[in-house]
Amino acid sequence: MAGLYRYRLGDVVEVAGFHNGTPKLNFICRRKLILTVNIDKNTEKDLQLVVERGSQLLSKYRAELVDFTSCADVVHQPGHYIIYWEIKGDVEERVLGECCREMDASFVDHGYVVSRRTNSIGPLELCIVERGTFKKILDHFIGNGAALSQFKTPRCTSNHMLLTILNVCTIKRFRSTAYS
Structure with a gap:
């Protein structure tokens, strides 16, 4: 099927309509990409909404979110989520702390709360990473055989190597004050 080359088994899609009897699919999220530490279960869609809420504060300061990723840190106790942002523009540390707090407070999963x-x-x-970090990640994946047109x-x-790149490129760290 020529239009499905970017989908993987386990992707969550919805049928948005039909064209001559063929379903039109909208990508929703990757099923297996769930942030979880304890009894919480947050999907990629949940994460996207949280990041959108937190990054809304950036626009007031003429800054914008370039890209992001996340991981669940279960090595350090208690386990916690880490969200990596690359931003364009200058933002005061106070504002970035507010962004962090807003994201933490925006998770609606009952288990997380x-x-x-x-x-x-x-x-x-x-974690705020230096400019160009996500380009380094792209270069890493391309260097290991991923097709540029297929990379997301x-x-x-x-992924240990990806986390190494992110941590080496981290220039600022903030901890949420929500639930304190």
Whole structure:
């Protein structure tokens, strides 16, 4: 099927209509990409909404979100989510702290909210990476055989090499004050 080359098994799609009996599909999210630390289960769509809420504050300061990804850090206890942002423009640290807090407070998954309130999940961490970091990630994937036309930044990752690139390029870190 010529139009499905970008979809993977496990992708969540919806039928948006039909064209001559052929379904028109809209990509919703990757089923297996779920942030989870405890009893929480957040999908890529949940993450996208949280990041959109947090990044709305950037526009007031003539800045914008270039790209992002995330991971669940379960090595350090209590486990917590880390969201990596590359931004364009200059933003005060106070504002970035507010962005971090807003994202943490925007998760609606009941398991996440309960786990945050009981400290079973630690505060969300926002890492600001230097400009060009996501280009380095793209270069890494292309260098390992991915096709440029097929590359999509993973919204949630546990890939050791990708996390190494992100952590080396991190220039600022913020911890959420939500649920304090």
